[in-house]
Amino acid sequence: MSKNIFSTGGSGGGSQAFQDWQASNTQGFYINLKTQAHGMLHRVDCMHVGSPSEWNPELDVTSSTKVCHPDRSELLGWAKVEHVDVVECGTCKP
Numbered sequence: 001m002s003k004n005i006f007s008t009g010g011s012g013g014g015s016q017a018f019q020d021w022q023a024s025n026t027q028g029f030y031i032n033l034k035t036q037a038h039g040m041l042h043r044v045d046c047m048h049v050g051s052p053s054e055w056n057p058e059l060d061v062t063s064s065t066k067v068c069h070p071d072r073s074e075l076l077g078w079a080k081v082e083h084v085d086v087v088e089c090g091t092c093k094p
């Protein structure tokens with residue numbers, strides 16, 4: 001399973017890695033984790049999440065992790081295994 005997890009909480013560089021992943025997976029999906037147990041599902045091309053500013057640690061102290069996958073059903077399968085409660089973004093309607 002080619003799942004990718006990007007986070008600002010780790011060693012840094014997560015923002016660029018996430019942008020790169022989006023650029024090469026334009027039909028993909030990702031879950032923006034608000035907590036360990038709650039996240040929101042987005043399309044890669046969602047206008048409202050994933051901009052570099054969101055990754056600024058000065059602005060986002062919660063450092064939201066992104067879990068990315070090219071396949072929607074596999075991504076939701078991951079969330080189920082991890083007991084993550086997922087809601088769908090109302091903007092990009094994934």
Ligand SMILES: [Zn+2]
Pocket residue numbers: 041042043046047048049089090091092093
């Ligand atoms: Zn969205």
